Structures are given as structure tokens and as C-alpha cells.
Amino acid sequence: MSLNKMQTLLENIGKQAQISSKILANVETDKKNQALLHIANSLEKREAEILQANQKDLVSGKEKGLSNALMDRLLLTEKRIKGMADNLRDIAKLEDPIGEVVEKWRRPNGLEISKIRVPLGVIGIIYESRPNVTIDAAALCLKAGNAVILRGGSEAFHSNQILTTIAREALTEIDLPADLINLIPTTDRLAVQVMLKLRKYINLLIPRGGAGLIQMVVENSSIPVIETGVGNCHIYVDETADLMMALKIIKNSKVQRPGVCNAMETLLVHQEIAEEFLPLLAETLWKAGVELRCCMKSFNILDKIYSPIKKILPAEETDWETEYLDLILAVKIVMNIDETLNHIAQYGTSHSEAIITQDFQRSREFQKHVDAAVVYVNASTRFTDGSQFGMGGEIGISTQKLHARGPMGLKELTSTKYLIFGEGQIRK
Amino acid sequence: MSLNKMQTLLENIGKQAQISSKILANVETDKKNQALLHIANSLEKREAEILQANQKDLVSGKEKGLSNALMDRLLLTEKRIKGMADNLRDIAKLEDPIGEVVEKWRRPNGLEISKIRVPLGVIGIIYESRPNVTIDAAALCLKAGNAVILRGGSEAFHSNQILTTIAREALTEIDLPADLINLIPTTDRLAVQVMLKLRKYINLLIPRGGAGLIQMVVENSSIPVIETGVGNCHIYVDETADLMMALKIIKNSKVQRPGVCNAMETLLVHQEIAEEFLPLLAETLWKAGVELRCCMKSFNILDKIYSPIKKILPAEETDWETEYLDLILAVKIVMNIDETLNHIAQYGTSHSEAIITQDFQRSREFQKHVDAAVVYVNASTRFTDGSQFGMGGEIGISTQKLHARGPMGLKELTSTKYLIFGEGQIRK
Numbered sequence: 001m002s003l004n005k006m007q008t009l010l011e012n013i014g015k016q017a018q019i020s021s022k023i024l025a026n027v028e029t030d031k032k033n034q035a036l037l038h039i040a041n042s043l044e045k046r047e048a049e050i051l052q053a054n055q056k057d058l059v060s061g062k063e064k065g066l067s068n069a070l071m072d073r074l075l076l077t078e079k080r081i082k083g084m085a086d087n088l089r090d091i092a093k094l095e096d097p098i099g100e101v102v103e104k105w106r107r108p109n110g111l112e113i114s115k116i117r118v119p120l121g122v123i124g125i126i127y128e129s130r131p132n133v134t135i136d137a138a139a140l141c142l143k144a145g146n147a148v149i150l151r152g153g154s155e156a157f158h159s160n161q162i163l164t165t166i167a168r169e170a171l172t173e174i175d176l177p178a179d180l181i182n183l184i185p186t187t188d189r190l191a192v193q194v195m196l197k198l199r200k201y202i203n204l205l206i207p208r209g210g211a212g213l214i215q216m217v218v219e220n221s222s223i224p225v226i227e228t229g230v231g232n233c234h235i236y237v238d239e240t241a242d243l244m245m246a247l248k249i250i251k252n253s254k255v256q257r258p259g260v261c262n263a264m265e266t267l268l269v270h271q272e273i274a275e276e277f278l279p280l281l282a283e284t285l286w287k288a289g290v291e292l293r294c295c296m297k298s299f300n301i302l303d304k305i306y307s308p309i310k311k312i313l314p315a316e317e318t319d320w321e322t323e324y325l326d327l328i329l330a331v332k333i334v335m336n337i338d339e340t341l342n343h344i345a346q347y348g349t350s351h352s353e354a355i356i357t358q359d360f361q362r363s364r365e366f367q368k369h370v371d372a373a374v375v376y377v378n379a380s381t382r383f384t385d386g387s388q389f390g391m392g393g394e395i396g397i398s399t400q401k402l403h404a405r406g407p408m409g410l411k412e413l414t415s416t417k418y419l420i421f422g423e424g425q426i427r428k
Numbered sequence: 429m430s431l432n433k434m435q436t437l438l439e440n441i442g443k444q445a446q447i448s449s450k451i452l453a454n455v456e457t458d459k460k461n462q463a464l465l466h467i468a469n470s471l472e473k474r475e476a477e478i479l480q481a482n483q484k485d486l487v488s489g490k491e492k493g494l495s496n497a498l499m500d501r502l503l504l505t506e507k508r509i510k511g512m513a514d515n516l517r518d519i520a521k522l523e524d525p526i527g528e529v530v531e532k533w534r535r536p537n538g539l540e541i542s543k544i545r546v547p548l549g550v551i552g553i554i555y556e557s558r559p560n561v562t563i564d565a566a567a568l569c570l571k572a573g574n575a576v577i578l579r580g581g582s583e584a585f586h587s588n589q590i591l592t593t594i595a596r597e598a599l600t601e602i603d604l605p606a607d608l609i610n611l612i613p614t615t616d617r618l619a620v621q622v623m624l625k626l627r628k629y630i631n632l633l634i635p636r637g638g639a640g641l642i643q644m645v646v647e648n649s650s651i652p653v654i655e656t657g658v659g660n661c662h663i664y665v666d667e668t669a670d671l672m673m674a675l676k677i678i679k680n681s682k683v684q685r686p687g688v689c690n691a692m693e694t695l696l697v698h699q700e701i702a703e704e705f706l707p708l709l710a711e712t713l714w715k716a717g718v719e720l721r722c723c724m725k726s727f728n729i730l731d732k733i734y735s736p737i738k739k740i741l742p743a744e745e746t747d748w749e750t751e752y753l754d755l756i757l758a759v760k761i762v763m764n765i766d767e768t769l770n771h772i773a774q775y776g777t778s779h780s781e782a783i784i785t786q787d788f789q790r791s792r793e794f795q796k797h798v799d800a801a802v803v804y805v806n807a808s809t810r811f812t813d814g815s816q817f818g819m820g821g822e823i824g825i826s827t828q829k830l831h832a833r834g835p836m837g838l839k840e841l842t843s844t845k846y847l848i849f850g851e852g853q854i855r856k
Contacts, residue, residue, distance in 0.1 A: 022773075026796055107818060111807055118799075120829050199646070203829050218627070222647050224830045245852040252854035345450075367847050368454055371546075379539055379850025388855065389846075390535060401548050401631050401843035402652045403831040415829035418817075419795050422807025424673040426680035427816065 001188050010194045013149060013182050014201025017122045020177035021147035025119050027176070029096040035176055036139055040088035042170040043135070043163070047081050053162035054131070061155050069259070073129045074156055084135045084163075087393070091139045094392040097410045098145045112421040117414045119145030121203040124195060125395075126151045126217060128209035131159035137208075138167060138181045140395050144413035147180045149202060151195060153209075154187035161185075196221040203415075206408075208396050211323070226404060228396030231261035231351035232323045233381045236340045236366070238357035239270040243277055245378060246356040247284050252380040253354070255288045259325045261397055262352050262384040266320060266330040268340050274298065274333045279305055281331075286310070290327045293319045297333040320347045337362060341369050348372060350399045352381040373399055373406035429616050438622045441577060441610050442629025445550045448605035449575035453547050455604070457524040463604055464567055468516035470598040471563070471591070475509050481590035482559070489583050497687070501557045502584055512563045512591075515821070519567045522820040525838045526573045540849040545842045547573030549631040552623060553823075554579045554645060556637035559587035565636075566595060566609045568823050572841035575608045577630060579623060581637075582615035589613075624649040631843075634836075636824050639751070654832060656824030659689035659779035660751045661809045664768045664794065666785035667698040671705055673806060674784040675712050680808040681782070683716045687753045689825055690780050690812040694748060694758040696768050702726065702761045707733055709759075714738070718755045721747045725761040748775045765790060769797050776800060778827045780809040801827055801834040 001009070024032075043050065054076040061074055097117050104114040123146045125137045134150055141148040152160040160183055168178035184191045196205070196217065205225045207217040218225050235253055237246045253264035269277055278301050282292060293315040294302060303312045319330040320343070334340050344353055354376035355366040363377045374384045384407060386394020391409030398404040404412035429437070452460075471478065482504040489502050525545050532542040551574045553565045562580055569576040580588040588611055596606035612619045624633070624645065633653045635645040646653050663681055665674045681692035697705055706729050710720060721743040722730060731740045747758040748771070762768050772781055782804035783794040791805045802812045812835060814822020819837030826832040832840035 022799070025799075105818065107816070111811060113817060121799075219650050224652060224828065242852070248852060248854055256855055371450070371453075371549075372845065374846040374848060376848045377850060379848055379853040380855050382855040383539060383848065383853070388535070389541060390533065400652065405844055406846050416833055417800065418802040418834050420802060420804045420807055420811065422805060424670070424676060425807045425811070426676055427684055427808050427810040 001186065001190060003190065003194070006188065006190050006194045009186075010184070010191065010198060011201070013184070014122065014198045016179035017147040017149055017182050018201045020179040021119065021121050021145075023177055024142070024147060024180055025098075025145050027145075029098075031174075031176070032096065032143055032145075033092040034174055035142060035171055036088045036092040038174050039135070039139070039167045039170040040085035042166050043081055043085045043088075046166050047078060050076060050081055050159070050162050050166070051078075053158040056158040057156055064155070066155065070129060070155070074131070074159070076131060076159060080132060084132050087136060088139050091143050091393055094143060094410060096143065097414050102416055109425050110423065111425050114419050115416050116419060117411070118417050120413060120415050122147045122149060122201055123413065124149045124151070124198070124202040124205045124223065126192060126195070126205065126207045126209070126213065128153040128213065129156050131156040131163060133208065134160045134163045134183070135167065136393065137395055138164070140393050140410060141413060142180060144410045146413060147182070149182045149184065149195070151184045151192060157187050193220070196223065199223045206396055224403075226396070226398050226402075226408070227400045228398055228408075229261040229351075230323060230349045230399060231263070231397070232266065232321065232347060232349045233262060233264045233352045233354075234266045234268055234344050234348060235264050235354045235356065235381065236268040236334070236337075236344075237270060237273065237277060238337070238355060238359060238362050239272040240359040240362065241273070241356040242358060243273070243280065246277070247280060249354070249356060249378070249380050250281065251284055251288060253382055254285065254290055254329050255327065256380075256382055258327050261323075262381050263325070264329070264354075264381050265322065265324055266332065266347070268332050268334050268343060269298070271297070271333050271335055275301055278302055278331070282306070285329060288327070290329050293328065293330045295332040298331045323349070337365060341366075344370055344372075351397065352376065352384040354379065354381050373397065429614065429618060431618065431622070434616065434618050434622045437614075438612070438619065438626060439629070441612070442550065442626045444607035445575040445577055445610050446629050448607040449547065449549050449573075451605055452570070452575065452608055453526075453573050455573075457526075459602075459604070460524065460571055460573075461520040462602055463570060463599055464516045464520040466602055467563070467567070467595045467598040468513035470594050471509055471513045471516075474594050475506060478504060478509055478587070478590050478594070479506075481586040484586040485559075485584055492583070494583065498557060498583070502559070502587070504559060504587060508560065512560050515564060516567050519571050519821055522571060522838060524571065525842050530844055537853050538851065539853050542847050543844050544847060545839070546845050548841060548843050550575045550577060550629055551841065552577045552579070552626070552630040552633040552651065554620060554623070554633065554635045554637070554641065556581040556641065557584050559584040559591060561636065562588045562591045562611070563595065564821065565823055566592070568821050568838060569841060570608060572838045574841060575610070577610045577612065577623070579612045579620060585615050621648070624651065627651045634824055652831075654824070654826050654830075654836070655828045656826055656836070657689040657779075658751060658777045658827060659691070659812075659825070660694065660749065660775060660777045661690060661692045661780045661782075662694045662696055662772050662776060663692050663782045663784065663809065664696040664762070664765075664772075665698060665701065665705060666765070666783060666787060666790050667700040668787040668790065669701070669784040670786060671701070671708065674705070675708060677782070677784060677806070677808050678709065679712055679716060681810055682713065682718055682757050683755065684808075684810055686755050689751075690809050691753065692757070692782075692809050693750065693752055694760065694775070696760050696762050696771060697726070699725070699761050699763055703729055706730055706759070710734070713757060716755070718757050721756065721758045723760040726759045751777070765793060769794075772798055772800075779825065780804065780812040782807065782809050801825065
């Protein structure tokens with residue numbers, strides 16, 4: 001497609017989305033919930049169509065030689081469709097953030113100022129393979145009063161297309177504008193370049209995916225962006241830690257679901273407990289199938305005990321930087337908390353960081369100095385998640401400092417405006 | 429300067445600012461206030477140096493043929509220096525936003541989650557002529573725990589340089605890092621291009637100035653930006669309005685200080701009261717030196733009465749789009765509130781909009797449908813201001829929806845982080 005044609009196509013989508021978002025901004029909560037429930041029912045009713053479209057994506061995915069993990073992410077089943085529908089029903093149950101009076105006060109001159117929550121307008125989401133993100137993201141945006149423009153991965157194009165078609169038809173059936181939910185109708189990469197400049201129509205862009213995608217969006221977008229999800233998360237085991245608690249938390253943080261952003265990637269261990277703790281750690285994690293990549297000191301400790309029965313792997317500089325998203329853990333012995341804080345400042349991605357300690361002062365120091373969205377004492381990093389926080393759904397984990405930081409629920413998909421009530425006040 | 433040299437220069441400033449900001453993040457309130465008061469005293473003590481540097485800018489301003497208005501903005505006097513110092517003392521009195529527990533809750537598994545307020549880090553400010561912005565902006569950033577990198581207008585370069593030098597020396601004298609306050613040490617335009625890409629070191633960019641500057645920053649920055657200050661503000665006089673109240677509010681909104689962003693630029697009048705109201709309006713505003721630019725209908729009403737004694741000026745399409753920042757008002761007769769809402773949606777800049785009405789339903793409709801930072805009923809648009817809101821100072825008026833909307837006080841210069849306290853919780 002030519003640049004001109006693409007611009008016309010996307011501007012039209014943007015315009016229609018903006019018009020629709022203005023209508024939705026003043027739609028009552030009940031009606032929005034009705035929409036979510038109706039989409040849920042439609043998805044279940046039209047399961048056969050969804051599976052058929054998904055089949056097309058699976059076939060071309062196989063042809064392209066996608067990995068098993070990617071093929072699994074792409075796959076829709078009856079159960080997964082039911083899951084999407086149930087998720088819509090859960091979002092319908094969440095409290096509507098729109099209209100909330102965030103603050104209200106009165107000035108000495110009698111002016112009443114209230115700050116109320118309003119929708120952002122139009123939200124653009126650029127994401128990779130999983131087609132259930134399509135419905136999740138659209139539903140969260142809709143509940144928070146926003147229209148959405150979705151740009152999914154090309155591998156899931158047919159699945160995304162049928163899902164959005166069903167959702168749009170459901171909206172029309174209950175007299176809401178179909179253009180509240182939009183999918184960019186082409187896999188042409190040019191569309192993303194054009195989308196990133198649609199500042200006139202899109203109020204916020206959320207990229208969801210790998211570091212490369214996010215970097216590209218941040219560098220090229222003229223629309224405000226919220227960075228999400230790259231998590232090179234650390235756990236630091238202090239010399240006062242309860243070692244059994246540490247083992248339990250580390251195992252959970254690494255193994256329970258290694259492919260997600262709140263899984264831990266690097267373990268830092270205080271030198272005083274390293275000799276005692278590392279063998280316990282290694283045996284626990286090896287049993288769970290985790291590969292360890294060890295700094296020189298931890299290498300020596302483990303090698304001395306386990307060689308030649310077990311081959312210990314040395315860590316390289318890149319290991320400290322890597323978000324493995326896999327059953328691999330980098331291990332480093334540190335001299336003290338200062339070395340820990342410096343290591344995290346240097347290699348962390350400001351996502352989730354944890355300390356295991358019994359020392360009060362040490363816990364305070366860690367929480368004070370670590371600059372991340374979520375800083376834990378004695379708990380698994382896996383809790384950095386909208387549902388685990390009690391927000392209901394989430395659209396991602398913000399790792400930046402502006403507007404939203406940490407799990408982004410419905411409130412994070414809104415803005416505010418000030419309403420001022422007077423009786424003729426003028427400024428002196 | 430070559431691009432390479434400029435990059436090295438700015439990266440060094442960025443690095444030092446970032447290091448300093450990390451120190452400041454954990455400095456107690458008392459110490460920050462001490463810094464503000466010490467800078468205030470230093471400015472007063474070193475008045476002669478400031479006036480001397482300012483003189484250089486005034487001389488070259490005159491050579492460049494700056495307008496009287498610009499020369500006045502550039503001018504520093506004893507009184508203005510005293511004003512800057514007093515403003516620092518006022519900021520020292522404001523509540524410190526850092527450390528505030530914004531929310532705190534407990535999850536069923538016993539995890540305690542608290543959301544606390546933390547600094548943003550390093551804030552970049554790109555602004556035009558007034559040198560007092562240099563001290564104001566630096567002080568607000570400092571009180572909110574942030575380092576600042578300032579890029580002032582070239583006309584005020586010598587003034588800005590001495591002001592920041594004094595502030596930096598004052599910081600050093602009380603053992604805080606001088607690099608909390610940084611001025612880009614060159615008027616080379618290339619510096620701005622390089623600054624806009626310093627995402628690694630700058631957490632937020634705030635452009636303060638005309639629409640051109642803001643547009644340039646928004647389009648080229650890879651750092652998150654908050655747009656401030658372009659205000660094409662409207663007042664709508666409904667047919668139920670108290671006309672005397674309307675006159676008083678309109679005069680205040682247009683005349684009290686026409687050169688600022690919260691001054692009104694276009695008046696919309698309901699057709700039913702136009703014949704009665706417009707002559708009152710015209711006589712009041714003419715007396716105050718305001719030029720009216722009238723739509724065809726309002727032109728006819730006024731022309732019939734005042735011609736040939738007074739020449740009535742017709743409005744052109746551009747008048748609806750223009751932020752005059754001057755004693756000029758565009759006037760348009762509208763058929764009803766829908767036409768009003770459409771006009772504001774088309775030409776407004778989402779800053780401040782007001783309705784004058786005695787009708788409850790009409791006031792609700794206006795506040796519901798106008799998408800702006802501040803929406804007034806029966807009050808002057810001139811109240812859109814940090815001090816008038818009771819925030820103390822402000823760093824600008826955000827006209828975008830992300831992070832901050834409306835007057836930006838200290839809280840708007842902060843981020844948050846989550847602290848989580850556990851006793852070994854893991855995710856099931």
C-alpha cells in the first residue's frame with residue numbers, strides 16, 4: 001500500500017474512533033456492561049467461526065515454522081474462547097472508574113473545584129501474537145470509556161479479525177458504535193509507522209511485546225506512549241534472610257511461570273550466607289529444571305561440591321542484562337547491600353525487585369533506594385499483576401514513571417478534568 | 429558545535445543530573461527547604477551581579493529589535509529579584525509531596541501494598557524569554573525531589589546563566605549537589621535537538637512557550653512530554669444567563685491579563701439574547717480597549733447601531749483558531765448549545781471553557797460534553813492557575829490528558845512506586 005493510501009485509511013479509522021469515543025464518554029455504566037456481556041455471548045455463540053479463522057493462522061504459522069511456544073500462544077480452543085468470554089463478564093463486574101470525584105474542594109472566594117475522572121479518548125495498542133489480548137484490551141478500554149485501535153501481530157491476523165468483527169457486530173446490535181473497537185485491517189508494516197504519528201486521533205499508545213517493539217514505538221511515536229513489560233527482575237537474599245522462605249520465594253518467582261515479565265531473572269546472594277545457601281538453592285532449582293549461570297564466586301562454591309557430577313555454567317556480562325523468560329537464572333554473590341543496589345540500578349528495568357531479609361533497617365533501605373514500579377520485602381515478584389493487586393484486569397505493567405507505574409487497571413486508562421462551579425467570581 | 433560534541437556535552441549534563449536526582453530523592457524535607465531559602469538569600473545578596481548580566485541581555489535585545497513587550501519580559505529589576513526570592517520562600521512553605529502514602533491496602537493473602545509518592549527523577553524544561561521561569565521551575569522541581577535541566581531562550585542567556593550559577597553555588601554551600609540545577613550552557617539550537625533524545629537521562633520534558641515550540645518538541649522528542657499552555661478559551665453566554673454577571677466575567681476573562689493562556693479568546697452568544705446583550709458587551713469592552721471581531725450576525729447587530737460612529741470588524745475563519753493573547757475578542761452568535769459544543773470541540777485547545785447560565789440542566793450538559801482541562805460555570809477562565817487552585821506554585825497548565833491535566837503543582841512533578849510487605853507469600 002502507498003504511504004498516502006495508508007494515511008487515508010488510518011486517518012479514517014482514527015476519525016471514526018474519536019467520534020465514537022465521544023459518544024461512549026457519556027454512556028451509562030449499565031450500557032457499557034451490557035455491551036461487554038453481549039460480546040461475551042456472541043463469542044461463545046460464534047465459536048465455530050473463531051476456530052475456523054484461527055485454523056488459518058495456525059496453518060500459516062506452521063508453514064512459517066513458528067516455535068511450539070509461539071504456536072501455543074496462537075492457538076484458540078473452546079476452552080480459551082470460554083476464557084475470553086468469562087474475562088469479559090469479569091470486566092463487566094468491575095467498578096466503573098468514569099465519573100469518580102477524585103478530589104473536591106472549596107476556595108476562599110467560594111469557587112467549588114472538583115476533579116472528576118473522564119476517559120482518555122482513543123487508545124492505540126500494538127501487540128504481538130496472543131489473540132486473546134484483542135478482546136481483553138478492547139474490553140478494558142471500553143469499560144473505561146475509551147475507543148480502541150488495535151494493531152495485532154501478523155501471525156494472528158485472521159483470529160484477530162474475526163474476534164473484532166464479532167465484537168463490532170455485538171456493539172451495533174445494542175446500538176453502540178461499532179467503531180469503538182477497531183483493528184488495523186492490514187498486516188503491512190507501514191501501518192505501524194503511520195499509526196505512530198496519528199496524534200490528532202490517538203491519545204495514548206500502549207505497546208505490548210518484546211523490548212524491540214517497545215523501543216521502536218518509544219523512539220518513533222509522536223503520541224504519548226506507556227512502556228510496558230520488560231522485566232529483568234532481581235531477588236536479593238540478605239545475610240539475615242530466612243533461607244527456607246528465600247528458597248520458596250525464589251522457586252515461585254522463577255518457576256511458577258517463567259515466560260512472563262514479573263518472573264525473576266537474576267539472584268543476588270549476600271556473601272556471608274552463600275556457602276550455606278547456594279547448594280540448597282541449586283538442588284531445589286535443578287530439580288525444577290532451572291539452569292544456573294553463576295558469577296565466579298558462586299561458580300567456585302558450586303563447582304567444588306558438584307563437579308564432575310554436575311557441570312556448573314559460568315555467567316557472562318550479558319547474563320546480567322538478559323530477560324530470559326525461560327528456566328534460566330543468573331546468580332551473583334554480592335558483598336553487601338550497596339553492591340546489590342548498584343547492580344539493580346545498572347541492570348534492572350524498573351519493573352519488580354525483591355529483598356528477602358529479617359532485618360528491618362535493611363528492608364527499609366532496599367525499598368527506599370530501589371527505583372522500580374514494585375519493590376518487595378519477603379514475597380514473590382510474581383505478584384506484580386493487576387488481578388493479584390485486586391484491580392481486576394490489567395492492560396499491562398508500566399515500567400515508566402509518567403501517568404501510570406506498575407499494573408495498569410481501569411483507572412490507569414482514564415484522565416481527569418476539573419469542573420468549577422461559581423456565582424460570578426472574577427479574578428482580582 | 430559538532431553533533432558529536434553536543435551529544436557528549438549533554439550526556440554529561442544528563443548523567444550528572446541523574447546521579448544528583450538519586451541523592452535528592454532521599455533528602456529530607458527540611459534540607460530541601462533549607463536549599464530553597466538559601467538560594468533566595470543568595471539571589472538577594474548577589475543582586476548586582478544579576479542586574480549586570482541582565483543588562484547584557486537587554487542591550488543585545490535592543491540591538492535585535494525586540495518588541496517592548498518582550499523587552500519588558502526580559503527585564504529584571506530589584507523588585508523582580510525580590511519577587512523571585514519571595515517565590516522561593518513560598519515554595520519552601522508548600523507541603524512536600526514526596527513520601528505521601530497515596531493508597532494502602534491489604535490483600536486476602538496478607539500482602540500489604542502501599543503506593544507512595546516518589547520523584548520523577550530528571551525534568552527537562554524548554555522555555556522562552558522570562559528569566560524568572562529559570563528560578564521558579566528549578567525550585568518546584570527541587571521541592572518535588574527532582575533534578576532539572578533548563579534550556580532557556582537565547583535572549584535571556586546571560587540572565588539565566590547568572591541565576592543558575594548563584595543557585596548552584598548555594599546548593600554546594602549547604603552540601604547538596606550543584607548538578608541538581610543545570611542550564612544548557614549554549615544558545616546553539618542543536619542543543620534542543622540533542623536534548624529531545626536524552627531519554628536515558630531525562631524522565632519528563634515540559635515545553636513552555638508558544639504553539640510552535642510545543643509542536644516541535646512533541647513531534648521530535650523521544651522523552652515523554654507534557655504539553656502546556658496553548659489556550660484558545662471560550663465563554664458561552666446562554667439565553668438564561670444573568671447578563672450583568674456575564675459582562676463582569678467576560679471583561680475579567682479578556683481584560684484582566686490578556687497575554688496569558690487562561691484569558692478568553694472567543695465569545696459565543698445564544699441568538700435569543702444577542703440583540704440585547706451585544707451592545708452592552710461592545711460598550712463595556714470598547715471602553716476597556718478591546719477590539720471585537722464579529723461573525724456575520726453579530727456584525728449586523730452592532731453595525732446597525734453603531735455605524736458610522738464605530739467601525740465594526742468582521743471575523744474571518746482564522747479568528748476562531750487564534751489565541752490572540754491581546755485585547756482582541758472574536759464574537760459569534762450561536763443557535764443553541766449544540767452549536768456551542770461543536771464550535772468548542774472544533775476550535776478549542778482543551779484548556780479552559782466557560783458557560784454563563786442560570787439553567788441547571790444546561791450547566792450540566794456543558795460540563796459533561798466539553799472536553800477540556802477546566803470547565804467553568806459562572807466564573808472567569810482566569811482562575812485556571814496553580815495559585816488560584818490553592819496548589820501554591822505551578823510549572824504550567826497541562827492541556828493533554830496523560831499524567832497531569834490542568835494546573836501542574838508539586839504533585840504533578842512526581843511519580844509513585846508500590847511497596848509490598850510480605851512474610852513469604854508466593855503465587856498459587
